[in-house]
Amino acid sequence: MTTRVFYLNQQIEGIPNLALGEPSSTFRLATEKLQPLKDGQVLVKALYFSNDPLQFAWINKASNENAGLRRIFPGEPMGALGLAQVVDSKADQYRPGDIVNGSFDWAEYSIVSAQAITGKIPQSSLPLTTALSTTGLTGLTAYFGIKEHVKEGDTVVVSAASGATGLVAVQVAKALGCRVVGITGSDEKCKFVQGLGADGCVNYNDPEFIGKLKQALGEKGTCNVFFDAVGGEILDKVITLMAKNGLVLVVGFISGAKNPAKMAVRNWPIVIASRLTIKGFNMSDYVHRAPEAVVDLTKWSLEGKIRNDPSVLNVVDLSEESKFADIPKAWGLLFDENKKPGKVLTKLADPK
Ligand SMILES: NC(=O)c1ccc[n+]([C@@H]2O[C@H](COP(=O)([O-])OP(=O)(O)OC[C@H]3O[C@@H](n4cnc5c(N)ncnc54)[C@H](OP(=O)(O)O)[C@@H]3O)[C@@H](O)[C@H]2O)c1
Structure with missing residues (x-):
């Protein structure tokens, strides 16, 4: 039995080259024979891959070795979080037909150790893709980032609010009784965020961004918690609207992904004036508590407080065999x- 699999050809230094077959290509596609399963291994067929900015860090030459991140080096298979179906198993806990989530290769079929599998996806009335969105890495980041740091009645600002993490953060904050204002890069995306229940949303490309944000924050014009996945200029502006003793939860810095020079924060003195707390958030600190988040997120989903329909997903369907190379x-x-x-997912196959 053979499988197609993507390898890392070159670590990235800036923008990845997604074309195949060039000397500077980031990835290389190969077809190879699958080895017989050893004890404790599972053969899985990929159903969906999660696409995460985190993968950028896994293959980035400049990633800090001390950041505790997974690293992928040239010649190693490219990895992704994903959903897969078990085809064959030499691990007691998995049987053919089980649908599982975990850490897989960018391959049609992967042989993984049972430890690479997070668990079986239980039968549910929610769509299968919920396991990679609302209750996947991004949804859990939103859940713990918000639930652990807000109280009912707080005013919360969420940047990158139409992205996978932000859209769940907005809905979790609403479910917990907060006033929520999103930030996105277009009026259309703001409409989407308000459709999720946000009390307001402001387009950061609007020349009157800061004035409009202040207005959206209500009578006081300040927020207690800023759930920030963007950093840079947006962070620099929003900290001027933080209430005294407010919290900036640093979840990401996507504005600096292409250009680290954009990360500069000039309004830093306000951290002292407003007695702000700047706190780094890392989902890996909460993995052991994932089951409690899944319970709440599933309950809120079934109550209609969190959406899991196609409008919150950005699915690229590559289930036709000829599209795998994409x-x-x-x-x-x-x-x-x-x-x-929405959450960017790649679809490879439906479960059988
Ligand atoms: N700390 C953790 O444990 C943890 C866990 C998961 C994710 N994260 C981080 O959270 C961030 C979001 O991840 P995600 O999976 O939700 O990503 P995503 O679905 O791709 O959404 C990212 C959003 O960021 C916005 N954006 C991109 N470039 C921007 C810029 N230069 N300025 C302002 N906004 C920009 C885009 O929205 P607009 O079109 O509105 O600009 C985009 O929708 C990433 O930085 C990721 O690394 C952290």
């Missing part, structure tokens, strides 16, 4: 300024 391009959608709102 996996890097689907991932590249993450960096496309015109991408639609």
